[in-house]
Amino acid sequence: QQQVKQSPQSLIVQKGGISIINCAYENTAFDYFPWYQQFPGKGPALLIAIRPDVSEKKEGRFTISFNKSAKQFSLHIMDSQPGDSATYFCAASVGSGNTGKLIFGQGTTLQVKP
Amino acid sequence: NAGVTQTPKFRILKIGQSMTLQCAQDMNHNYMYWYRQDPGMGLKLIYYSVGAGITDKGEVPNGYNVSRSTTEDFPLRLELAAPSQTSVYFCASRSGNTGELFFGEGSRLTVL
Numbered sequence: 749q750q751q752v753k754q755s756p757q758s759l760i761v762q763k764g765g766i767s768i769i770n771c772a773y774e775n776t777a778f779d780y781f782p783w784y785q786q787f788p789g790k791g792p793a794l795l796i797a798i799r800p801d802v803s804e805k806k807e808g809r810f811t812i813s814f815n816k817s818a819k820q821f822s823l824h825i826m827d828s829q830p831g832d833s834a835t836y837f838c839a840a841s842v843g844s845g846n847t848g849k850l851i852f853g854q855g856t857t858l859q860v861k862p
Numbered sequence: 863n864a865g866v867t868q869t870p871k872f873r874i875l876k877i878g879q880s881m882t883l884q885c886a887q888d889m890n891h892n893y894m895y896w897y898r899q900d901p902g903m904g905l906k907l908i909y910y911s912v913g914a915g916i917t918d919k920g921e922v923p924n925g926y927n928v929s930r931s932t933t934e935d936f937p938l939r940l941e942l943a944a945p946s947q948t949s950v951y952f953c954a955s956r957s958g959n960t961g962e963l964f965f966g967e968g969s970r971l972t973v974l
Contacts, residue, residue: 750921757902780961791866791952791965792905837904841961848893848956849920850963852904 750775752840754853761860767825769856771838774819778840782850783812783823786835795836796823828860864888868953868966875943875973883938883969885953893956894936895920895963896928898949905952911936943973 754771761767771781782797798805798812798821805812811824825832838853869884887894892913897905897920907920911930925947927939936955940947950970954963 752904754904782961784963789967791954791967792963793965794962797961848958848961848963849895849907849910850905851921852897852906854902854904 750851752838752851752853754838754856756856757854758857759859761828761858763828763830763860763862765828765860767823767828767832767858767860769823769836769838769858770820771822771840771853772818772820773840775840775842776819777842778851780841780848781812781814781821782839783810784837784839784852786837786855792837825858828858830860830862833858833860866953866955866964866966868951868969870969871967872970873972875940875971877943877945877973879943880939880941881943881971883940883951883953883971885936885938885966886934887936887953887955887964888934889955889957889964890933891955891957891964892933893958894930895954895956896926896936896938897952897954898922899952899968900949908938908951940971945973947971948973 783795784792785795786792809826814821839850866887895910896908906922909928911917954965
């Protein structure tokens with residue numbers, strides 16, 4: 749019940765296209781859903797995050813869509829660029845203001861072709 | 863602005879050896895975490911700490927130990943290294959005011 753399932757494992761998109769990565773969870777106590785971006789040889793870095801009281805959050809070309817009833821959330825990257833090529837992780841936690849223990853998805857390797 | 867610093871970046875161990883992965887943060891964060899990253903498995907929480915002197919187990923603590931004697935440092939100890947501990951280890955910290963984790967650049971460990 750603590751799992752976060754992420755798909756697809758890998759994704760190839762043409763420059764200018766839309767990249768979509770999906771995550772599903774089971775624990776209804778989760779109340780914080782971030783996405784992390786990781787470049788080769790680096791640690792993950794926070795990209796965007798959402799709480800379940802909203803259905804969508806947008807920051808520039810990156811949008812999180814959240815479906816509480818389906819227990820799913822997704823990352824949309826609009827106008828994908830080669831510089832977006834990286835590994836993306838969804839995550840979830842109970843009470844980010846407390847211990848903030850994040851449960852991560854399996855990761856998606858995105859390649860954006862020029 | 864060092865952030866979270868991990869040492870060493872690379873290490874090869876023989877089966878049965880022990881070692882300590884060092885992690886230090888200069889952001890005065892109370893919360894610190896150790897994760898391991900394996901291909902196709904995401905990041906798994908090994909141990910975490912909510913402040914100096916307080917540590918607790920995560921999802922995969924077996925074979926590891928931690929201590930937190932200061933706010934800045936959170937070393938991870940591997941006792942009797944096994945091939946299953948071959949992984950990339952990430953240390954992270956968080957202020958407590960937000961949910962954002964700040965990660966180090968990782969320590970790649972190979973056990974042969």
